Amino acid sequence: RKEVEQDPGPFNVPEGATVAFNCTYSNSASQSFFWYRQDCRKEPKLLMSVYSSGNEDGRFTAQLNRASQYISLLIRDSKLSDSATYLCVVGGNQFYFGTGTSLTVIP
């Protein structure tokens, strides 16, 4: 079983839509959780850390469910510039990356 699993998509949504990604992890002892964004073969960039109580940054909301071992990312009011691949990352003994979920926001 993979350490981290994500739905690869692609997700194609119209501008202004709300879209949610989930990511499951296998190690219940995992300690830290992050969402990264990767554009067009560039380097991954940290989007946000995910805290147990859930956290919000503008249009982005991240949540952690330890009991079910998944994290989620919600994007409200999608913009064209949100088009990217979103990577779920789980930290334990090392960092484990999901394969990424592709999002395309359509005009």
Place this chain on the structure above:
Amino acid sequence: NAGVMQNPRHLVRRRGQEARLRCSPMKGHSHVYWYRQLPEEGLKFMVYLQKENIIDESGMPKERFSAEFPKEGPSILRIQQVVRGDSAAYFCASSPRDSDQPQHFGDGTRLSIL
């Protein structure tokens, strides 16, 4: 504002040559990670190093690939006798300590094998 520095940005090698990829972590970071991304695929973990120690190399191919992070100087990912299948983007990331802090990535090295 020195982030993670990787060089070269692009590297072209012929089959059979050696490729050396360098990574200088962010100031204050002592943990370095190397990843490979093949065309149209996700990031694949290769190796995790601290100064002078390889912590986890479970993602490294058993042959031709090696990595080091010496006491002084950058981390080096070395690929000997390169083959066409080694063509990929190689990303380095660093973090200040173990995995409770996020990683920060360099711009990557695009390796092309002729």
